[in-house]
Amino acid sequence: MKALLVASGLAPHRGLFLRAVRDADLTIAIDGGLRIFQEYGVTPHLIVGDMDSVDAGLLESYREKSILVTAPAEKNETDTALAVDEAVERGADQILLLGATGGRIDHLLSNLMLLKYAMNKGAILTMEDDEQEISLHRGTFDLFGNEGQTISIIPMNKQAVVTARGLYYPLDRLVLTNEKPRGVSNVFQKKHAVIESDDFVFICKDKQ
Structure with missing residues (x-):
């Protein structure tokens, strides 16, 4: 089962995003990554995170269309790690992570560590943006x-x-x-x- 996770970093171009959506069985917006779904007119199956980086009005507009999986602001895991957990628990064994580069370097480094984290859970995670895979x-x-x-x-x-x-x-x-x-x-x-x-x-x- 293929899952697409979209974080709130550098937004992919339309072609990459829509191809990834088309290939995915499960789509997850990670907190502020919801804006990328909105930009391209796609409704994610899940929205995961503590919702600290997503516009409240935007989140409210998806409340009846997507499943919200909320987490407390004070937690040990990153929102992206929680999204990986949700994807695996719902049967994903292949995960594509978009929006995980650009912006904060600490987020990029922690996202790279999730490739091993996902592997330990039995899933293959790939990060991709417009420049690299x-x-x-x-x-x-x-x-x-x-x-x-x-x-x-x-x-x-x-x-x-x-x-x-x-x-x-x-x-x-x-x-x-x-x-x-x-x-x-x-x-x-x-x-x-x-x-x-x-x-x-x-x-x-x-x-x-």
Whole structure:
């Protein structure tokens, strides 16, 4: 089951948003992310959060159309984490998160951590905006893109030993660490690449 979660960060362009809505079985506005649904004329199934960043009048206009899942302002979880919980509890095993980049850097960093959080709950979460798609992987996995497309491989933890085939810069058991930035701005040589990593790595694919 596919779920679309939309936070209140940088709004995606219409094409990306409407494609994501069309592909989703469940749509969730995360607090102020409701404005993005309003902008594109779509009603979400759920609105999740403490409602501190959504206009009160806008929220009221959706009260009879969407299910509100409200949380107290003083809580341990972020609104986006609560939305991930709701999606998984309702059966989602694939989650696309939009509106999670731009704006506050602390929100971006915490949203990146949710890729692992969702994985621990049995769901694959991908973050996307108009510029990039970000996913989390470990082990041996396939990547698909276009020749010349930029891709970065960034360790989530202290280090990851990575081998990559099908990229311009060869990686043969290269040790990527979080102490020195490497693995940034590699390039697809063909449409299919194979990556091996002994620990979790963020895969960031540029769309341009």
